[in-house]
Amino acid sequence: xxxxxxxxxxxxxxxxxxxxxxxxxxxxxxxxxxxxxxxxxxxxxxxxxxxxxxxxxxxxxxxxxxxxxxxxxxxxxxxxxxxxxxxxxxxxxxxxxxxxxxxxxxxxxxxxxxxxxxxxxxxxxxxxxxxxxxxxxxxxxxxxxxxxxxxxxxxxxxxxxxxxxxxxxxxxxxxxxxxxxxxxxxxxxxxxxxxxxxxxxxxxxxxxxxxxxxxxxxxxxxxxxxxxxxxxxxxxxxxxxxxxxxxxxxxxxxxxxxxxxxxxxxxxxxxxxxxxxxxxxxxxxxxxxxxxxxxxxxxxxxxxxxxxxxxxxxxxxx
Amino acid sequence: xxxxxxxxxxxxxxxxxxxxxxxxxxxxxxxxxxxxxxxxxxxxxxxxxxxxxxxxxxxxxxxxxxxxxxxxxxxxxxxxxxxxxxxxxxxxxxxxxxxxxxxxxxxxxxxxxxxxxxxxxxxxxxxxxxxxxxxxxxxxxxxxxxxxxxxxxxxxxxxxxxxxxxxxxxxxxxxxxxxxxxxxxxxxxxxxxxxxxxxxxxxxxxxxxxxxxxxxxxxxxxxxxxxxxxxxxxxxxxxxxxxxxxxxxxxxxxxxxxxxxxxxxxxxxxxxxxxxxxxxxxxxxxxxxxxxxxxxx
Numbered sequence: 001x002x003x004x005x006x007x008x009x010x011x012x013x014x015x016x017x018x019x020x021x022x023x024x025x026x027x028x029x030x031x032x033x034x035x036x037x038x039x040x041x042x043x044x045x046x047x048x049x050x051x052x053x054x055x056x057x058x059x060x061x062x063x064x065x066x067x068x069x070x071x072x073x074x075x076x077x078x079x080x081x082x083x084x085x086x087x088x089x090x091x092x093x094x095x096x097x098x099x100x101x102x103x104x105x106x107x108x109x110x111x112x113x114x115x116x117x118x119x120x121x122x123x124x125x126x127x128x129x130x131x132x133x134x135x136x137x138x139x140x141x142x143x144x145x146x147x148x149x150x151x152x153x154x155x156x157x158x159x160x161x162x163x164x165x166x167x168x169x170x171x172x173x174x175x176x177x178x179x180x181x182x183x184x185x186x187x188x189x190x191x192x193x194x195x196x197x198x199x200x201x202x203x204x205x206x207x208x209x210x211x212x213x214x215x216x217x218x219x220x221x222x223x224x225x226x227x228x229x230x231x232x233x234x235x236x237x238x239x240x241x242x243x244x245x246x247x248x249x250x251x252x253x254x255x256x257x258x259x260x261x262x263x264x265x266x267x268x269x270x271x272x273x274x275x276x277x278x279x280x281x282x283x284x285x286x287x288x289x290x291x292x293x294x295x296x297x298x299x300x301x302x303x304x305x306x307x308x309x310x311x312x313x314x315x316x317x318x
Numbered sequence: 319x320x321x322x323x324x325x326x327x328x329x330x331x332x333x334x335x336x337x338x339x340x341x342x343x344x345x346x347x348x349x350x351x352x353x354x355x356x357x358x359x360x361x362x363x364x365x366x367x368x369x370x371x372x373x374x375x376x377x378x379x380x381x382x383x384x385x386x387x388x389x390x391x392x393x394x395x396x397x398x399x400x401x402x403x404x405x406x407x408x409x410x411x412x413x414x415x416x417x418x419x420x421x422x423x424x425x426x427x428x429x430x431x432x433x434x435x436x437x438x439x440x441x442x443x444x445x446x447x448x449x450x451x452x453x454x455x456x457x458x459x460x461x462x463x464x465x466x467x468x469x470x471x472x473x474x475x476x477x478x479x480x481x482x483x484x485x486x487x488x489x490x491x492x493x494x495x496x497x498x499x500x501x502x503x504x505x506x507x508x509x510x511x512x513x514x515x516x517x518x519x520x521x522x523x524x525x526x527x528x529x530x531x532x533x534x535x536x537x538x539x540x541x542x543x544x545x546x547x548x549x550x551x552x553x554x555x556x557x558x559x560x561x562x563x564x565x566x567x568x569x570x571x572x573x574x575x576x577x578x579x580x581x582x583x584x585x586x587x588x589x590x591x592x593x594x595x596x597x598x599x600x601x602x603x604x605x606x607x608x609x610x611x612x613x614x615x
Contacts, residue, residue, distance in 0.1 A: 021426065022426060022427075025425070025426035025427070029422075029425050029426075031502060031503050032419060032422065032425060032503050033427075035415055035418075035419070035503050035504065035507075036415060036416070036419050036431075038412050038415065039412055039415055039416040039419070039435075039473065042412065042472050042473050043434065043435060043438065043473070045451065045455070046448070046451065046452075046469075046470045046471075046472075047438040047442065047443075048434075048438075048443075049443070049447075049451045050442065050443025050444065050447040050448040050450075050451050051441070051442070051443040051447070052443070052447075053443055053446075053447030053448075053450055053451060054443040054444055054447045056446070056447065063450070112342075115335055115338065115339065116339075118331070118332070118335055119335065119336075119339065120332070124336070124339070127343070128339050128342070128343060130598065130601065131343045131346050131347055132342065132343070132346055133601065133604075133605075134346065134347075134350075134594070134597070135346060137528070137593050137594065137597050138350075138590055138593070138594075139531065139532040139534075139550055139553075139589070139590070139593075140532060140534075141532075141534050141550045141551075141553045141554050141557065141558070142553060142557070142586050142589060142590055144557070144558060145553060145554075145556075145557025145558055145582070145586060146349055146353065146557075146586065148557065148558055149557070149579075149582060149583075150349070154368075156352060156369070156370065156371075159368045159369045159370075160369070160370075162368070163369065188345070188346065188349075192346070193608075196605055196608045196609075197608055197609075200608075200609055219325065219327070219328070220328055220331070221327075252445075252535075253534075253535055257554070257558055271445075274444070274445055274446070275445060278445060278446040278449070279445075279446070279449065279539055284446055284450075287445075287446055288444055288446045288447060291444035291445055291446060292444060294444075295441055295442060295444055298440075298441075299440050299441050302440050303440065
């Protein structure tokens with residue numbers, strides 16, 4: 001009894017002292033908090049309100065009844081997705097496109113950076129950089145428009161294929177070509193820009209290391225293997241982990257610009273499925289459930305990647 | 319030195335490396351050159367042509383004339399300029415305020431607020447709930463308005479983090495002395511912090527500017543009125559949904575198909591040229607941006 005009372009008293013005095021600290025902080029920094037109002041409003045309205053809105057995943061949402069008024073259905077929407085024929089298709093396609101861009105798209109800028117690093121002419125280096133960075137600044141809509149035009153039956157790519165004896169087809173209508181088109185155009189867009197970070201890491205290598213290696217009789221190839229590559233491994237690992245964290249997070253923008261019903265079987269990923277079901281077929285609750293499931297998987301992956309990144313070297317997002 | 323450790327193997331490598339680089343530059347540039355050549359080509363000859371293009375076939379400005387007749391190209395340009403200018407100004411200001419707050423010392427609620435802000439980088443409500451928030455915002459004021467393309471994407475948390483690390487690098491003493499002179503937070507932010515973090519601010523301006531310039535998706539779900547389409551959405555209509563009817567009237571049916579091809583290429587040039595013209599001058603800021611982001615990203 002007595003000890004309880006003492007405990008309570010201590011607790012309340014702790015609380016009131018915490019209150020006092022808070023009050024004095026608010027008094028001291030009130031103008032700073034006032035200044036933050038636009039930021040608070042933005043995050044509250046456009047980041048946290050949608051998180052609250054995501055509970056329609058557990059409801060049978062009807063815009064007329066509102067989020068609160070719509071009937072609660074538990075996990076029905078998740079179950080519906082789990083039992084649907086689309087489950088495997090969108091998961092598999094997401095993984096397939098992720099892995100393909102990872103395997104082909106991830107090493108490309110590293111190799112480019114290593115090769116640029118070996119160039120001896122300054123002007124030449126500068127031109128290679130300027131030109132390979134360029135596609136990064138062309139809007140996605142224009143890139144996809146170009147892809148579409150180049151791959152039609154009479155487009156330039158088919159003209160070239162014809163020269164080598166192939167038969168021209170409208171490639172974007174063929175599910176077999178979707179992933180290669182996606183990956184190759186991704187490399188075209190990103191190889192130069194992606195190399196910047198590695199070039200920065202390369203320029204940070206101590207020149208004395210090369211000096212010492214040369215005195216020991218190491219050739220350029222030996223120097224690359226023993227000095228250059230090991231020096232940029234931390235950067236590579238960080239970038240790789242960030243990439244893996246985004247594994248299930250293939251954006252819908254490029255997909256929905258390029259796909260069509262003929263290629264859904266190989267092009268439809270989770271995010272494009274959510275977009276189509278939600279905003280074109282008006283299955284609000286169902287698509288929110290699928291999106292939420294995907295967000296949760298992403299959250300775990302990004303979180304895991306960050307923990308690993310912090311372990312390997314001291315870089316992490318926070 | 320260089321001449322001593324030069325070997326035959328290295329010479330061969332250097333030659334192959336140069337060849338590879340030239341090939342890479344060609345592969346990067348050729349699609350763009352092709353677009354330019356095609357846009358100036360005579361429509362009929364271009365349609366009949368097959369294979370690579372190394373110069374315009376004939377010379378015709380007709381495609382450009384037609385493209386500018388498209389009512390949405392001009393309005394799209396104006397809408398995009400509005401979004402880029404107003405959006406970037408607002409975004410940079412609000413982001414600067416957030417970054418300023420997060421880089422202060424001795425603010426009690428800073429850690430929990432920082433956590434709530436960072437958390438949104440890892441988890442979001444998703445497409446559909448966000449759509450309803452924007453659609454029903456204040457009784458629907460954003461819906462079908464250009465503000466729907468600015469307000470809901472005003473702050474990018476990534477940019478906020480980059481800006482904070484830029485601000486954190488400024489020595490405290492400068493702000494201290496300003497505070498002793500009686501300067502408020504707004505004065506310190508706009509008169510001291512922003513000018514001192516000029517390089518970071520330039521990078522953030524560019525990032526927001528490019529993001530607003532490229533955005534098309536939100537417009538496709540929040541905007542119904544064609545007159546309010548930003549340029550990228552107009553481009554999507556023309557390039558990906560194949561709507562060139564607006565520009566081919568008065569051309570007889572046989573030529574319509576031909577001219578609609580060259581019009582598309584002209585449209586690409588019109589929409590991309592401004593960016594490519596300013597890019598070489600801004601390149602170093604973009605590169606700097608990658609570095610700043612990498613330190614903290």
